[in-house]
Amino acid sequence: MIDSQSIKAPRAEARGYDAGKKIVGRKRHIAVDTDGRLLMVNLTTADISDRAGAQAILDAIRKRWPWVKHLFADAAYDRSS
Structure with a gap:
């Protein structure tokens, strides 16, 4: 599973x-396995x-x-949009 989180x-x-969340800061892109590791x-x-x-995560x-x-x-990760 892969997702991101914007943090101040x-x-x-x-x-x-991040205009969608109205946050000035950084974004964590995180990938975990189905057990949460x-x-x-x-x-x-x-x-x-x-x-x-996420592209850097996918390559790694x-x-x-x-x-x-x-x-x-x-x-948010859909390539067709």
């Missing part, structure tokens, strides 16, 4: 504005979209665990 980071050197984390500025931020997962074939995500 007023003192962060690199930060952005952490697989990968990618920290970006908040203005990075879920699809763009493919290298480390090439047998993983399915990821569950919400509509």
Whole structure:
């Protein structure tokens, strides 16, 4: 499963504005397995979209665990939009 979370980071050197959540700060893109064990984390500025931020996670997962074939995500990760 993969998802993201915008967090406030007023003192962060690199930060952005997440217009959807109205937060100035950073965004955590996190992937876990179906048991909830952490697989990968990618920290970006908040203005990075879920699809763009998740690409680094997907590339790293493919290298480390090439047998993983399915990821569950919400509509924010849909490539067709």
